[in-house]
Amino acid sequence: MKNFIATILSTIMMFSGCGANDVQTPTDIPPEEPTQAVADINEVKAEELLSAMTLEEKICQMMFVTPESITGVGEVIQAGEATRAALAKYPVGGIIYFSKNIKSREQVISMINATQSYSKIPLFIGVDEEGGRVARVASNPNMGTTKIKPMRQVYTSDEAYKIGQTLGSELSALKFNLDFAPVADVVLSDKNSEIGDRGFNGGTWAVGELVSAVVKGLEENKVCSVLKHFPGHGSTTVDSHTGYSASYRTIEELRECEFMPFKKGIEAGSDFVMVSHMTLVNVVKDKLPSSLSYEIVTGYLKGELGFEGIAITDALNMGAIAKNYANSTAAVYAIKAGIDMLLMPPGVEEAKQAILTAVTSGEITEERINESVKKILKIKIEKGIIE
Numbered sequence: 001m002k003n004f005i006a007t008i009l010s011t012i013m014m015f016s017g018c019g020a021n022d023v024q025t026p027t028d029i030p031p032e033e034p035t036q037a038v039a040d041i042n043e044v045k046a047e048e049l050l051s052a053m054t055l056e057e058k059i060c061q062m063m064f065v066t067p068e069s070i071t072g073v074g075e076v077i078q079a080g081e082a083t084r085a086a087l088a089k090y091p092v093g094g095i096i097y098f099s100k101n102i103k104s105r106e107q108v109i110s111m112i113n114a115t116q117s118y119s120k121i122p123l124f125i126g127v128d129e130e131g132g133r134v135a136r137v138a139s140n141p142n143m144g145t146t147k148i149k150p151m152r153q154v155y156t157s158d159e160a161y162k163i164g165q166t167l168g169s170e171l172s173a174l175k176f177n178l179d180f181a182p183v184a185d186v187v188l189s190d191k192n193s194e195i196g197d198r199g200f201n202g203g204t205w206a207v208g209e210l211v212s213a214v215v216k217g218l219e220e221n222k223v224c225s226v227l228k229h230f231p232g233h234g235s236t237t238v239d240s241h242t243g244y245s246a247s248y249r250t251i252e253e254l255r256e257c258e259f260m261p262f263k264k265g266i267e268a269g270s271d272f273v274m275v276s277h278m279t280l281v282n283v284v285k286d287k288l289p290s291s292l293s294y295e296i297v298t299g300y301l302k303g304e305l306g307f308e309g310i311a312i313t314d315a316l317n318m319g320a321i322a323k324n325y326a327n328s329t330a331a332v333y334a335i336k337a338g339i340d341m342l343l344m345p346p347g348v349e350e351a352k353q354a355i356l357t358a359v360t361s362g363e364i365t366e367e368r369i370n371e372s373v374k375k376i377l378k379i380k381i382e383k384g385i386i387e
Contacts, residue, residue: 046377049121049386050370057091057120058373059355062335064094064124064312064343067101067115075100077107079114087118090348093341093376094124094178099136102127105143105174112175121377122385124224126178129167132197137174145170151183152197157213160200164217164225171223177385178224180274182214184261187234194245195233204257208264215268222383227265229276229314230301231290232258245278245320254283263305271379272310273301275339277320289320291334298338310375315344322346328354335364340372 132150345351
């Protein structure tokens with residue numbers, strides 16, 4: 001009888017679209033909140049670190065890059081003098097590793113430990129480990145980690161929470177402190193290839209509960225979670241990796257549907273929200289991609305949803321940006337929009353210089369830079385990355 005009921009509930013969620021009455025079994029585990037005294041100490045520590053940084057160091061702290069982009073090495077699988085020199089020149093805030101960088105457990109741990117030892121300010125060390133087809137670590141059998149099924153096949157909050165716990169504990173053991181997961185998009189179009197089975201099944205309420213559960217599992221293991229891809233990529237039919245991607249959803253529709261899983265993930269304690277390059281043509285006046293739009297980043301994500309964590313772009317080398325904007329232009333637009341970290345700008349030096357020029361000319365204030373960097377430092381302190 002129990003199996004029969006579970007099957008019925010799964011079927012209901014599968015076909016429920018954006019309905020508000022999806023059936024779920026929530027796991028109500030509130031995120032750990034620091035005491036006020038600890039929060040105050042963290043604030044002071046972040047301020048002290050910030051005050052000792054140069055403008056160029058602060059700008060670099062707002063970048064999350066591949067090791068290849070700063071070392072010039074074709075395929076980084078270890079951290080030596082090239083990494084040491086690169087981090088001295090570009091003291092970035094985060095490093096993202098891909099499958100090509102991941103060969104064995106010992107190699108990954110050694111590479112990450114050495115990389116951290118060379119960085120003046122400890123780094124966010126991230127990886128795309130969603131489960132399913134996006135699994136940079138688990139796709140390598142040498143890593144000995146759990147191969148997790150696509151999120152489309154996950155139906156209960158208990159299972160989602162266990163997945164978050166598994167990802168968090170296994171990535172933490174490998175010295176990663178950030179996972180670019182979970183996907184919080186509600187898939188609305190069967191022509192959506194960018195998300196597809198990467199997204200949870202069901203309507204807005206069901207997706208929100210599952211997203212929230214994964215976030216809790218990750219965060220409890222001191223691994224930063226990243227909600228993606230705000231404001232919701234589920235209605236698009238063009239993959240933004242290849243070119244311009246548009247959604248024709250209205251703001252009313254977004255509020256009723258796509259925004260809700262992000263809201264639930266934020267409430268669960270997610271540290272990051274990734275902003276997509278999709279353009280909301282019926283919402284933004286300037287028709288800019290979401291990652292470059294002040295209306296989306298500052299107006300809706302930080303304003304309406306009240307997100308106080310780190311807003312990070314999707315990869316800036318993706319076609320939707322790279323085919324339509326110069327690297328320097330995209331970097332400046334993103335910071336002006338309210339973005340806190342730039343993910344994979346095609347040219348780190350060019351992006352840094354563009355932002356530096358914008359600050360010295362008054363186009364961007366140093367206070368705006370400080371706002372983001374203080375947030376980055378504070379989360380690193382809270383997660384124990386900076387001790």
